[in-house]
Amino acid sequence: MIWDLRICSAMTKAELRERFKQYAIAVARFVLKLPYNTVNKNYADQLNRSASSAAANYSAALRAKSPPDFINKFKIVEEELDESLFFFELTEAINPSFTKEIAVLSKEGNELLSIIVSSLKTLRSKLEKNRKS
Numbered sequence: 862m863i864w865d866l867r868i869c870s871a872m873t874k875a876e877l878r879e880r881f882k883q884y885a886i887a888v889a890r891f892v893l894k895l896p897y898n899t900v901n902k903n904y905a906d907q908l909n910r911s912a913s914s915a916a917a918n919y920s921a922a923l924r925a926k927s928p929p930d931f932i933n934k935f936k937i938v939e940e941e942l943d944e945s946l947f948f949f950e951l952t953e954a955i956n957p958s959f960t961k962e963i964a965v966l967s968k969e970g971n972e973l974l975s976i977i978v979s980s981l982k983t984l985r986s987k988l989e990k991n992r993k994s
Contacts, residue, residue, distance in 0.1 A: 874923055877976065881916040884969050888912035888945065891962055900955050907948045915941035915973070928988055935981050942974040 872880070889912070892905035915938050922934035946967055953963045 872976075878916075878920055878923060881919045881973065884966075884973060885913040885916040887969070888966060891959075891966060894962075895952070895956060895959070901952070904948050904952045904955070908945060908952065911941045911944040911948065912970075915945065919977075928984070932981065932984060935977055935984070939974065939977050939981065942970050942977065946970050946974070 889909055892909050895901040895905050918934050918937040918941065922931055922938065925931035925934055949963050949967045949970070953960055
């Protein structure tokens with residue numbers, strides 16, 4: 862199957878799935894630390910939803926039934942990671958005392974996003990080559 866590609870040369874799909882899961886758990890633990898107020902509640906909800914959605918959609922992509930299904934799931938993962946990163950910026954603006962924790966989580970989110978973007982480019986390239994042949 863064309864979409865059954867190795868996601869990252871140094872990491873198996875199962876390892877990357879676990880990394881996404883650990884990211885979602887780390888974000889969930891982080892939002893539990895935020896002081897309760899209306900703004901933090903909204904930002905925490907968005908952070909938790911987007912991080913867990915990225916992990917869930919990555920997992921779903923591993924069971925994709927076709928290349929378009931796989932690409933669609935990966936695009937959702939990309940969007941959810943991007944949303945997480947944006948809400949980290951907003952959260953940090955309201956909670957500057959959490960800058961170090963946010964930096965660590967944002968770094969992991971950016972790394973995961975880079976892997977997904979690179980994988981999408983590779984997959985699209987392979988699909989294009991197969992269409993031409």
